[in-house]
Amino acid sequence: QSTESSSFVSDKRSLYHQTTPLHLASSNGHRDLAALLLEHNADINATDDDQTTPLHWASSNGHRDLAALLLEHNADVNATDDDQRTPLHLASLNSHRDFAALMLEHNADINATDDDQRTPLHWASSKGHRDVAALLLEYKANVHAKDYFQRTPLHLAYSEGHRHLAALLLEHKANLEAKDYFQRTPLHLASSNGHRDVDLFFLLFL
Template sequence: MRRSMWRVMGLFSKKRQQSPSGSTSGQSCAATSTTSAYELQEKDLGRLHRAAAHGNLAWLRRWHWWLKRVSINRRDKEKRTPLHLACANGHADVVSFLVQENCQLNLTDNFKRSPLMKAVQCQQEKCVAILLEHGADPNLADADGNTALHLAVLSPNTAVAGLLLEHNANIDAQNQEGYTPLNLAVSKHHKEMVEFLQKKGADGHAQDQRERTALMVATFAEDMNAIQLLLWHGADSLIGI
């Protein structure tokens, strides 16, 4: 591995010459949003959405009979269901209540993000666990092609990523830029997540739309930690060295 390391280091200047945008190391990736929580306009929320957003379980239980007459999956102006808002704000008790009332788990908002995706984005681990245990789909893709696992990588949160993988999340799913969760973790310099995904069997040979593997992305960024991890897991052949 040591000889391979020196060969990769020798490629740094060559790679930068080949790609003027090499320093971005994934900044062009569609999964760059750092805003996860919803911006709530109280005046635009109905009673049901407001109760879910604020974790008002007592109100939901008191008006249980009313919920039978209206759709528990009612959407607001941004196509968010009460479940979306409860998940984003970490109200696990409300999430459990809504699930028990047979709400739909996989409806998506304006950005095509499901309640599970919002729970992952906002690092609400209890909500993630509840949704997965009741059959929420971990492989839906949002408007940028990102799955819940991509969003877990951006956090970064290995505990949430582990939950997703335990419930059959596709470890090598690609977003619109062709980034797998592993390539995304490398591009964001999330060393712990890179190591975690490799131990879970992520495919280091996967290429993005620019035909770059995880090792190439790490090389462009001169990320020695990621390079060492990738080489340790047998990435030599990925850039023809």
């Protein structure tokens, strides 16, 4: 079979979402199939309708071994989708610690910002994924980064009532008095959302 015809098959797009076979293999964790597609010159950084690459899909679903294969074939670790999110954003959002570690080992931009100006640490903090946040902080993520509304990761942790995540951020010198666009501190957000246990915890650090 010619290289041209092999490439046509491996990159033939679905009518739905403009996905390639490599997108689907990556999404479902089919490493052997992905390897075969790459042998036949599949476009490793192909994008679908949402500008997501196969590595984004592997990241969303936590398929570390498949992601390692993609990275071995020079997948773009900092590719951004329509929301300007990288694979590391998605790993942090979905609590895939091992995947996030793999991205960081391949020099993922730890402080990359998405359309909301949120970093991976913002998303891990918002969702309460302490193990992912700890990993990001180990790699020197910016604990003071601010999103579109000038909220730090600590604002988001307190807003959602993630006390143990907040404790981790405070251990890494997060600013208790940081104010968002509306001049609210993390304590304001915890109080307005009814997280009394977080309110009391906060006072221990005053």
